Amino acid sequence: MTITLENTRVKLSPLTLNNYHHLIEIAMEPKLVQYSPSKIDTPEDLRLYVKTALEAQKNRTAIPFIIYDKEKQMYAGCTRFGLINWHNKVLHIGWTWIGKTFQGTGLNGEMKFLMLQYAFENLKFDKVEFRVDERNIRSRKAVEKLGATLEGILRKDTLMLDGFKRSTCCYGMLREEWDTLKHTIFAGFKPFT
Template structure:
């Protein structure tokens, strides 16, 4: 069974299991982020954010986190493990949104290191997948900096804002690739 109460942290970031009580703490950040631009979730109102959190907490194959930046002592977003397939040992990392002020500071890279380490080294998963809107060049570059391989593009598979049908770039990291990537992409 997967521990859904595990806190993942280092000296910069703490990933705290998401709870309903995080709604008010995340609302100031949610107002700065247009999650619906590239994804299928809309957190543009407090009601929508509450529903987003409730749906994450109800899902059987999800471990969702609130992101806490230790440098600023503030909550700066949310992320999760999703589409967790324990039989085939595959999961997705995604649904990530962080404050604009936090973007480009290295926090996302640190956070992904914690999540990848946990997925491969503690949960024993064989593969981690990340899916990104083909138009979201900034996020694609961030995932490529992790050493993830582009495996293909799912054409028009997600409906986003204004009923736009996005295509998703599918990236993956295999368990046997992790030790090398850990040294080459995260050892700084």
Template sequence: MNMQPTLENDRVRLSPLSMENYLELAKIASQPGLVRYSPGRVEDPQGFRDYVVRALEARESKKAIPFIIYDKEIKAFAGSTRYMHIDWINKVLHIGATWIGREFHGTGLNTSMKDLMLTYAYSDMEFEKVEFRIDERNTASRKAVEKLGARLEGILRKNVYLDEGYKRNTCCYGLLREEWQSKYKRAGM
């Protein structure tokens, strides 16, 4: 399996995140509170570098595939996302650690990116289920994955510490391959 694929559609290009390209995101990463619902500090340069190093270590152990996001419409780097917690045996993975600059919110970029990632996970990777883990308070992200067809499967209570010491409740969403495929059939794609 290619652990460094490039995924692309008309709107977005997802390229492998690397130590050579991550600084393209430094200005976006420095936006205050951008990653407030997830563990990991990206606002300060050292925290951002550590965040990328951990993502690349997870790729080396075949547990994650991190991407840098390029918005082809706006012609600018927009943020980062990844496949993570990859369970190769049971054919289940998470899409997460997604953050895009505020100037890209509400532009359709996130939906286009998730469509691309879901299609690749189900077809090329032959996975059977994609999960999303979202802070219970992050209503925008929860609505976005529900719009994709993901279902709330449960809430893990106080299971993840965030950097400021708050212990969040995590909503667990799942989307099965057959649910995704039926969505595309209904949409005539």
């Protein structure tokens, strides 16, 4: 399943082994994914990261995207739908990283809007989840700003690259909450075209 989500600000295209090279420089930014168990800071690590995402896509459990900021006319990072459970109609939005140049510019909100809109309105899923390292206050606030509800914390559930065992905050958003959120929090956002 390959899809493209796009509005006037951002374009989310399928991430592939033919376009990931646009992200190499961004992936090498220091501490870009310090709260992630993934290693992406060398071209080889980034390629393996993309291959893993594409393998999950082949198994219908992920849909990875490369992010293009139309305002800056530059590639910005990547994100994906993951842990897709077609039977229970639940998926995760995550594996998101954007370069420091794009952080705090509204780009993340625009792309999350497109992804939520697609998950609830096109795929007709019942729930979208977000998982965030408990220490990552910036990302937690961003997810809360989207209107997601903190449902609990999985204590020491993920082994990080440095050997630290992180705790993970679990956020969720339900389809029946989407209509309200779409007309309040996301009122100024552009739908996909």
